[in-house]
Amino acid sequence: MIRDLSRLAAGHLTGTGAMVRLALRRDRIKLTIWLVAIAALVPRFYSAAVTSVVPTPQALADASQMIQVSFMRVLAGPLFGEVDTRSYFLAAYWVEFLLAAAIMNILLVTRHTRAEEQTGRAELIRAAVVGRHAQLTAALIVALIGNAALAVLTAAASLGIGFPAGGALLFGVSLAAIGMVFAAVTAVTAQVTEHTRGASGLAGIVLTVAWLLRGAGALQGHEGGPLFWLSPIGWSQQTRVLADERWWPLGLSVLFAGLLVVGAYSLASRRDLGASLVAPRPGPAAAPSWLRSPYTLALRLQRGAIAGWGAAFLAIGLVLGGMTGGMENVDLPIFSADADFGRAWLSLMVFTGSLYTGVFAVLAVMRLRAEEVRGRIGPVLAGPTGRPAWFWSSLLVIALAVVVLPAVYGAGLGLGAAASTGDLGLLGEVIWSSLLRVPEVLVLLAVPAALFGLAPRAMGAGWAVLVYGGMVQILGPNLGLPGWLINTSVLSHLPWHPLGSFAPVATAVLSAIAAVLTILGLYGLRRRDLATG
Known part of the structure; x- marks a missing residue:
C-alpha cells in the first residue's frame, strides 16, 4: 500500500526538475531584479534615515518618539530594545521589506501556475511526460530558492550597515519566511480562480488583511498586542531583531505555509487543468445599448x-x-x-x-x-x-x-x-x-x-x-x-x-x-x- 502511494506521488511529480530549470531560466532577469532591488534598499534606506531623519541624537529621540504615536504604529514599529539608528531603521522600514518580499512571491507563483494554464502553455507541457503536480511543485521550489537568496542578500546588506551577524541573518530569514507564507497563499488562490488577476488579487487581499491585523495589533501595545499574533507579518517582526532575538515565531510561518501547501495540492487534485474551483459566471447573451x-x-x-x-x-x-x-x-x-x-x-x-x-x-x-x-x-x-x-x-x-x-x-x-x-x-x-x-x-x-x-x-x-x-x-x-x-x-x-x-x-x-x-x-x-x- 505504501509502495503504491509512493509510486503515485512520484508519478504526479514527474518532470519537476526540468520544470524548475525552465522556471529559473525564464525568471533569471525578473527574479534577479527583485532580489537585488530589495537587498539594495537596505543600505539606501539606512543611509537616508541616518543623513536626513536621525543625523543627531536629538533627532533620533524625536523620531523614535514619533513612532510611538498611535497612528504611526499602524505603518511602522514596533521599536524593540535599545534605541539607536539601526533599531530605528528596523522600526521605520521593516514592514516595507516584508511587504516587498510577499509581493515578489505572489507574482512569482502566479506567473508559474495560473498564468501558464490561462495562456494554454500548461496544456502543451502536460502533454509531455510531466506529472500533474510538477508545475505547482516547481513554482514552490523556485520560490524557496528565491527566498533563500533573498535571506542571504539582505543579511549581507544588513551586515554592511552594522548589524551583528546573528541579527542580520534573522532579519534576512524573517523576509524569507513571509515570502514562503505568501508563496503558499498564492498556491491556494491559483486553484480557486480561473484568471491570473483573480489569483493574485485574492492573495493581495490576504496580504492586506495581514497588514491590517498587524496594524491593529500595533495599536494595542508598543510591542504589539494579541491581534499582532494573528498576522504572518507580525510573526516575522516578533523575532525582535537587535533586541532579545528569538527564532521560534518563524516556526508559525513554516507551519502555516506547510498547511497551505498541503491544501493547495489537495485542491489541485480536485480540478481539471485550466479550470478553477470557483467557476466563472456566464455573462448576459446580449449587451445593453450603453x-x-x-x-x-x-x-x-x-x-x-x-x-x-x-x-x-x-x-x-x-x-x-x-x-x-x-x-x-x-x-x-x-x-x-x-x-x-x-x-x-x-x-x-x-x-x-x-x-x-x-x-x-x-x-x-x-x-x-x-x-x-x-x-x-x-x-x-x-x-x-x-x-x-x-x-x-x-x-x-x-x-x-x-x-x-x-x-x-x-x-x-x-x-x-x-x-x-x-x-x-x-x-x-x-x-x-x-x-x-x-x-x-x-x-x-x-x-x-x-x-x-x-x-x-x-x-x-x-x-x-x-x-x-x-x-x-x-x-x-x-x-x-x-x-x-x-x-x-x-x-x-x-x-x-x-x-x-x-x-x-x-x-x-x-x-x-x-x-x-x-x-x-x-x-x-x-x-x-x-x-x-
Whole structure:
C-alpha cells in the first residue's frame, strides 16, 4: 500500500526538475531584479534615515518618539530594545521589506501556475511526460530558492550597515519566511480562480488583511498586542531583531505555509487543468445599448481595478492624514528648519500618492498588452471599431482614473489631516495639491502607452521610468546627486504641494510630453501587426 502511494506521488511529480530549470531560466532577469532591488534598499534606506531623519541624537529621540504615536504604529514599529539608528531603521522600514518580499512571491507563483494554464502553455507541457503536480511543485521550489537568496542578500546588506551577524541573518530569514507564507497563499488562490488577476488579487487581499491585523495589533501595545499574533507579518517582526532575538515565531510561518501547501495540492487534485474551483459566471447573451462603444467597454474592463484602488487610496489617505497633528511639533531634518512641519508632512504624503497613482497607471496600460496577447482585441477590431478608437478610449478611461484616484486619495488625506489638526481648510487644499501632480502621472502613463505601439515587448521600461523617478527624487538629494541628474526624473519638476506653489510651465511641458508620447503610441499601433493570441 505504501509502495503504491509512493509510486503515485512520484508519478504526479514527474518532470519537476526540468520544470524548475525552465522556471529559473525564464525568471533569471525578473527574479534577479527583485532580489537585488530589495537587498539594495537596505543600505539606501539606512543611509537616508541616518543623513536626513536621525543625523543627531536629538533627532533620533524625536523620531523614535514619533513612532510611538498611535497612528504611526499602524505603518511602522514596533521599536524593540535599545534605541539607536539601526533599531530605528528596523522600526521605520521593516514592514516595507516584508511587504516587498510577499509581493515578489505572489507574482512569482502566479506567473508559474495560473498564468501558464490561462495562456494554454500548461496544456502543451502536460502533454509531455510531466506529472500533474510538477508545475505547482516547481513554482514552490523556485520560490524557496528565491527566498533563500533573498535571506542571504539582505543579511549581507544588513551586515554592511552594522548589524551583528546573528541579527542580520534573522532579519534576512524573517523576509524569507513571509515570502514562503505568501508563496503558499498564492498556491491556494491559483486553484480557486480561473484568471491570473483573480489569483493574485485574492492573495493581495490576504496580504492586506495581514497588514491590517498587524496594524491593529500595533495599536494595542508598543510591542504589539494579541491581534499582532494573528498576522504572518507580525510573526516575522516578533523575532525582535537587535533586541532579545528569538527564532521560534518563524516556526508559525513554516507551519502555516506547510498547511497551505498541503491544501493547495489537495485542491489541485480536485480540478481539471485550466479550470478553477470557483467557476466563472456566464455573462448576459446580449449587451445593453450603453455598452456598445469602445469607451464603455474600456470602462467596464477597468471598473473593478479603479474601485479597488480607490477604496485603498481612501483608507491609506485617512491613516496618513491622521498623523498630521502629531507632525506639527516634530522637528525632523528631512524638512527645512523654517518649514511648517504639518504641511511638510502632507507634501511628502501627496508625493507618495503620486507614486501610488503611477503604479496604477503602468499596470492599467500593461493590461492592454495582456488583452492583445490573449487574442481579445482581434474580435473587437473585427467590427466597426478601429484601432484609434479602441486605443484612445482605453487610454481616456485610464487618464480619467489618474485624475479621480488622486482626488480620492487627497480627500482621505485631507479628512485625516483636518480631523487630527482641527483645520477643515486642509481638506480642499490637500485635494487640490493632489490634483496638481496629475501631469507627471500622465507622463508615467504615456511612456508604456508609447511603447505599446512602438515596441510592445519593451513595455517593462515603463516600470523602470517610475522606479528611477521615485528613487532619484527621494534619495537623490541625500546621496549628493548633481542637480542635472535629479532633473532627469519625471517626478522632479513639480513642487511638493501644499508647501510649494503652482508651476504652470512645468505643468504645461509635462502635459505636452504625455500627449506626444501617446500620439507616438497610436502611430506605432497603426503600423504594426497585432499579436494573435
